[in-house]
Amino acid sequence: MTALPLTPPARAAAPGRFALLLLLLLLAVLAGRPPQLKGDASEYTLMTLAVANHATPEIRAGDLAAARTLLPAYFDADLDRLEQGLRDDAQVPLRGFYRSLHGQVQALHFFAYSALAALPFKLLQAAGQDPFKCYLALNLACVFVLGMSLLRVFGSAPRALFGLALFMLCGGWLYLDWSSPELMTASLLLSALLLNTAGAPLLAGALGGLAALQNPTAVFFLGFAPLLQLCQDYRADAGWRAALGAGLRPRRLLGLALGLAVFALAPLFNLYQFGLPSLIAKVATDVSLMSAVRLFSFYFDLNQGMLVAVPALALWLLAWTGRDGAGAGLAGARRLAMLLLAVAMTLALAVPTLAIHNWNSSAAGVMRYAFWSAMPLLYVLLWQLRASPAWPLPALLALLALQALATANARRYDSLEFSPLAQAVLRRAPAWYNPEPELFAERVQHGEVELTPERITTYEQDGKRVKTMYNRANLDAAQSLCGAGRALAADNLARDSAGLWRYVDGALRCVDAGAPALRYRLAEFLAADGVQLAAGWSRPESGGGIWNGSWSDGDSSSVTLALPAGGRYAGLLVIGHYFDGNGRTRVRINGRDLGWQRLRELPLLPLPAGATALTLQLDHEAPYQPPAGQADRRRIAFFLQEIALQPAPPQPDGRPGGPP
Template sequence: MPTDARTGYWALFALLATIAGILRSHIDGDGIEYLMMAHAFTAHGSALLTPADFAHLSRLLDGHIDPAAHTLLANAVDELRRTPAGLPHFGFARTEPGEIYAIHFWLYSLMAAPYYAVAVWLGINPALCFPLLNLTLLGATIVHLHQSLPKASRTAALVFLSLGTAYYLRWTGPEVLTACCAFSATMCVLRRDTSMAICLAGIGATQNPSLALIIPLFAAHRLAALRVPALVTLPIVHRSAAAQITLGTLGIAAALGPYLFYYSVFGVPSLIAPHFTDPSLITARRALSFVFDLDQGMLAGMPGLFAGLAAIAAIRLALNKRVVAANALFATLACCIVAAPALAAMNWNSGTSVMLRYAYWAAMPLAAYLVSVLPALPARPRMQVVGAVIVAQCMAVLGSGLMWRTTNYLHHAPLAEWALAAFPGHLNPDPEIFIERGKHSEASITRDTTQVLYANGVPVKLLRHWTNSSDSGGVCPAGRQVSTHAVVAVDRGWEYLNGPLACSAAARADTPVRLSFAGAGAARQVLDSGWHGAEAAGTWTSAARSLIRIRLPAGQEATGLSFTGHYFDRVRASEVRINGKPAGMHSLAVAELAIPPGPAGPELLIELRHADAASPAQRGLSGDTRLLAYYLRELQVRLRTRDAAATGGAAHIGAAAGAR
């Protein structure tokens, strides 16, 4: 390509990236925290947040810039003084002496501090410091791309920009930083530059820790490449042993940095993991949501990635099939490893730009693999692959409504809204996504929450928890129960009732048995052995083995259990046996368990085992010598009529019944 044409291409590219970064830029996600830290580093060179910092930034954001952030910051210090030390509150936490820090690590804000200083000096929106930093990171990634793919850097840069990066350039959080690190680190692995790959992964892990988990995979690829040199498909980088050791050490130190920082300040390695993640949420359905959800899934936001990979598989020209397959497997494993911890996020339906932000940077190893193949393709097949990526991404932008509205996690995307109405029985999103986007509110979701989807005034889909089976969500009149032959069970006891819906007489016998252990009520009769006496809100286990024995109503069998409670000190889970059969290890803080299949008897026997039970005296917490492990507050048992279906006249619901 002539020099003038190349210059014009990069000028147009820079213009598009700048527009994507600046247009509609406002504070998103955890931007308040990062902006506060950027101000603190600019004002006094520290991540410590003082009352003066809150007051100053609140004044900057007053008026048209961000009134909501202004109000939050104006009240933050007083509210944090009333919050227990170490407990996060709106993204901040205080220490015992009263010092305030953000709950996210500060490296991204430190990098943005120079841009923040310039923005304040110019009198423009200070939050623009993050899009400016993101554009700089994009530029650095493109420079690295040019070094790695000198013959295909222009098309590779366009692919990288289109695969989610254009969505998040305006974002006031570290998504672009994480994505650039994951993308460039994977490119480094394919150049046998493993030490730089580790360094970049460590830097990205300061903000999104799961990126550190692929460091062992990088090392494994390096070892495999010693036996199969063809796995290194890009120009090899040669570094001295001292440089490799230095870069690798820096990467590992960076990955460990956040944990050491928060442990030194708060005495715990993380303020986020204990309060905002739950490993029990890592399920197959959550993984499917991560990829396929039409509101925020990877496929909906990044179809170009899958189109490009499919095009490469179809072309196969000038490619070593074994190497292509091996590196594709490596990139896929890297994506899965990075994505898995993100599935534990409690706030699944959170702030996004077209697609889930976790999905954006988790896909970068595959995106890097995709562009790494481009130099090996002749010009025409290369343009076919890039064309497939760009066309698919344009369709994603149109399908998301990004061209005519700002994406909002409290409303369904146009494509999802249409698909849910057209095919309600085939789409069953994660309950949090369905409820919050349906209600257009981030209100608290409890087991009593019910959400109904209407299409042309007719209810076609209802979501509720099985412990709330009598609630029709307003679809049926009092004394009648909504029913359907199409029930889809999803995670944690939630169920979709898909149309056609009908109203029938409620089956009284199938109402769940609810046992509350607050006080000395009748529910304590089911506690067979291994329990302490009643307390105001529940009861503690008193032994390493505790039994619950429940007499079931005549003609009924149990199909599921719902626990509510909490654990003592270091205890995190219970070994559960139901009717003598192992049911696995479970956290019973808030848990839904299925009854193992087997002959149904008149009783339900539940056994809880806690090998790590201990007393407060043993832990040095108090003089209490009671052996404690699990505090049971409530237990609900799901029932169904044995060998018989619930009876009662049913009437299909039409537009007149429950239309709204």
């Protein structure tokens, strides 16, 4: 087998001319487009003002006064609250702004993007232009860097312009105007990937580090860049050892070290200012939110999914990688390995984002994180084209045209409504589309909502119920949907989603409920009415909402309750939530060991046949160990909100059935 000829192409004959042409084109875009303050605009604009005014990201009263004269009026409410918070020495003067260990108020985000924007801010202000075009100017500067990187890789101005056009049609145009770092991360990450395999590891490392300053998961570039380079360096006649040796050359190691050093600026700054490496990770993420549903949504959601935004790119890669079939030899194996690495890199970039609180954050079609996470896929396509002496022009024009259609489609809707494609699927095949629950609720309501278990969301088209979403922890949901004494029939078209949420498609079928559920909550715990919290429980407490109940105390806790005679029950639900470090409980009912159960997922626990009373024993996974000197000595693990005996769900004919 012989290797593909992967030596870098000759340098462009006139890079200065290309740079001038590209610069003029980008300046024309800057002159012709108004500023758009989108994407955490309050945080980034105030940090830019602060850096421009006094070269620090600290938000001061003078910065707020300047902001009132420069920002649109819809920022006034936030400025009022932030100003009051400064006067009150509040720890959190405004959502998104926090007081540091040194008493300064700073935005939640790292300030690098705003600091880079401060220079065009001052230049535009001095020229009498709207200074908040600075973000467009900075984004265009990043596009310029990408253009010059493409020229170095391809050695051809037309090919570099094609690569730039494809980048813009894979999300770049959608986020070009935003006053947030999505385009900066995407363009610098793509530039770093290209330059790394084109023999410029130092520049690649610096750009990769810059890409990760605002979106830290982009640091995975430093792990995947050597692997991608290894695929390119491998030669059948030299073997893997030679390819590995090429990757360990001093310049390559220095490039990775440079990227890591640039990336480290943000966590080191956060350590100094807030005492932890990432303030955002602490206040804006929750690992319990990570789920397969969110991961599927990241790629395939019909509004914001990555592959919905880059459909032609994905199809091209699949077709190109498999075009030669089994006889492709080393060239085909190299293409497949590069594609698999790129897919793995998108996963590495995607998975940490699954923990963010606001999954339905403001977006321009494709989700912000999915935009820059798609860059490894675009890199592989451009890398394959770099190795191809003759480009398939008709196919590439079709690729651009299809991506242009995808971009135009993305501009037709926003994150608080269903896209035309999503509406069409919901109309014709609602069972095929079950969005992540937050996405569904906010698109139906056309606004931000608090996704509490009590919420029931119904989507209708032309006055007909299309899809209903409720939470399984809401034991009153069936009564709310069907009316008193009624319940959802077992033959409804239902599908479970993340966080105990359940979808029901089409019109609801309801039947007589039969016996109601028996529910034991705070009032019953306090009065010992039908239920007895025995050993291993703290005194029941009333904290409101999910904090009405009792904490476990110790390694195990037990509960006893009587079973009413003649009742037909499908099983027992134990409803509550865990303290940090706990996620499961060993359950025994009347001595029968049911194994370790994740009670947050509401497993229906089977009841012993013929029993008239139940003894429930809960063995806790990792009770909290209070440190010496702490006044509260409880060893808490699980907070019990409710115990419910679930009646067997009725069948369509009204007869009792089995477990739901």
